[in-house]
Amino acid sequence: MTPDGRRARGEVRRQALIAATLRVLERDGAAGVSHRAVAAEAGVPTASVGYHFDGIDDLLVSALVQSTEEWAARLAATSTGSAVGDLAQALTEDAREHPGLIVAEYELYLLAVRRPALRPAATAWLDAALGAAGEGLDDVGRRTMVAVLDGLCLGSLLEDAPPDAATVRAVLERALAGARSEPGALEA
Numbered sequence: 001m002t003p004d005g006r007r008a009r010g011e012v013r014r015q016a017l018i019a020a021t022l023r024v025l026e027r028d029g030a031a032g033v034s035h036r037a038v039a040a041e042a043g044v045p046t047a048s049v050g051y052h053f054d055g056i057d058d059l060l061v062s063a064l065v066q067s068t069e070e071w072a073a074r075l076a077a078t079s080t081g082s083a084v085g086d087l088a089q090a091l092t093e094d095a096r097e098h099p100g101l102i103v104a105e106y107e108l109y110l111l112a113v114r115r116p117a118l119r120p121a122a123t124a125w126l127d128a129a130l131g132a133a134g135e136g137l138d139d140v141g142r143r144t145m146v147a148v149l150d151g152l153c154l155g156s157l158l159e160d161a162p163p164d165a166a167t168v169r170a171v172l173e174r175a176l177a178g179a180r181s182e183p184g185a186l187e188a
Helices: 005-028 035-042 047-052 056-077 083-097 099-114 116-133 139-158 165-179
Strands: none
Touching: 005 035, 005 047, 005 056, 005 099, 035 047, 056 083, 056 099, 056 116, 083 099, 083 139, 083 165, 099 116, 099 139, 116 139, 139 165
């Protein structure tokens, strides 16, 4: 059985549109994402966007899902046996090598506040990160780690040089130590 060439070409075009969406997000923010802008960025006819995606929300969800899957794959590829060390390394590499992608992901993350269709895809990134280092955390511990991860990622965008992996690891370890402490420990 031979693969259908049309399906393969369609998937290539779909992936090109998703990549173009992420570039538009990096450059222009969520407000800049339109059928026309994405098609122009991908170098394809505008009608291609409508053919491959049900609308802008579908395109944005697909971009966020792919971005999250790629990030989770990068995280898995850096595996050293230390979940916190791996997470620190992945966050540091992303801040250094893919700052525009972090911006695009946060654009989508904030857009999810207004567009419920984006919420499951937006929380998938956090689930991947917490899956790496959040084992054994209760709800408060998970919320602590989410706040720390968000702070580290957003802070890296504002700094001239992102923190090194050792610093990120130390911050994560301290947050985890506090997140795993006994309830009421702060009251003592």
